[in-house]
Amino acid sequence: MNVKKAIIPAAGLGTRFLPATKSMPKEMLPIIDTPVFQYVVEEAIESGIEDIIIITGRGKRAIEDYFDDSPELEMHLAKKHNTDLLKLVRDISSLVDIHYIRQKEPLGLGDAILRAEKHIGNEPFAVLLGDDIIVNDKPCTAQLIENFDKYGRSTIAVEEVPYEKLSSYGIIKGKLFDDSLYVLEDIVEKPAPEDAPSKIGAIGRYVFTPEIFDCIKAAGKGVGNEVQLTDGIRLLNESQTIYAYEFKGTRYDTGDKLGYVKAIVDFALRNDFLRDDVLEYLKLVTASETSLE
Structure with missing residues (x-):
């Protein structure tokens, strides 16, 4: 089954960028003139995704407004005969089918993904975190989907992480299977550097089979008393092979x-x-x- 749906969690509080994120979603912080979030949405589209579910929270209305029509602005630009900007604004609102689901409390990434379970149904799907911009001719999500199409198994994007940053990532233990592709043996959420099973960390791109939902629910709350996606991945790995792929490209952690x-x-x-x-x-x-x- 083809991967045509994606979940983009965007309910985090953005505390690392306070006070700016007191009134602006961290996902809408601009890289010059384009919000971080647009780069993530465009990656999904360029990877063949047709249906995007954005998980929002309180204070995230700016994301919905950004991807919505803007009649007043479009009318103003039309009157000024500014056709280039008018096309740019209209293109943003017609990128792809976008749906919004509210996560009422910030209970963790796993919980945010569970909010979309009914919309995903029994299909494989991608997850893209809004903090990461990844630059490459072939989008990172497309690389994961390519591996999923080949092997039919959940695949997570990984890269080598600096020693001092290991405690900020889910760190994998894996066995090299193919070029840049590991069979996942274990994954540990935010370990102390001296306890980390490797220096290879999961970053914000995933492709999952739908069984991940039951595994997230079964895992319950973990580190930080939150529902951790990592714990769901560990459970899924007990019943299905999961692959970890060292993606090609340059990643910017804009969080x-x-x-x-x-x-x-x-x-x-x-x-x-x-x-x-x-x-x-x-x-x-x-x-x-x-x-x-």
Whole structure:
């Protein structure tokens, strides 16, 4: 069965970016002129996803408004004959079928995914976390779907994680099966670095068989008294083979302040209109810092 549905959890409180996220969803923080969340939605679409379920929470209405029609803005742009911007705004609201489900309390990633169970039904589906932007000619989710189509098993995206960051990820133990593909043996949620089974961590992209829902429910609450997706993956792994795939591409963790800044700089350097000016500015800053040493 083809993977045509995706869940994008977006109910987190965004405490690492307070006070900005007191009134703005962290997913709507801009990378220059485009919200982080749009890059995630576009990755899903470019991977063949036709149906997106966004899990929202209190204070996330800006996400719904962003992907909705904007008659007043469109009328204003039409009157100004600004056809390029008008097309851009209209394209955003017609990207894909999007549905919204409210997670009433922030009870963890596993709980957020469970909110979409009725909509997913008995189909395989993708999960994309809104914090991660992944840049590659072939989208990360498309890479996972390609592996799912080949082997018919749940597949999670992984990459090597710096030692000091191991306690922020689900860390896998796996056996290399094919090029960049591991058979999952275990996964541990946010271990102390000295207890981690490897340096390979799960990042925010997954493709699951629908059995994951029952496993999440059976696992119950875990670390932080929240419903952890990692615990559901461990249970699913007892009855089905799960693969971990070292994806191709560059990941920006925009939920981390340094990762967010790196994304802005790199995307600016890829922008034909900004590249030269940004490079010149970076040279000036570097020269200034050097002179102060």
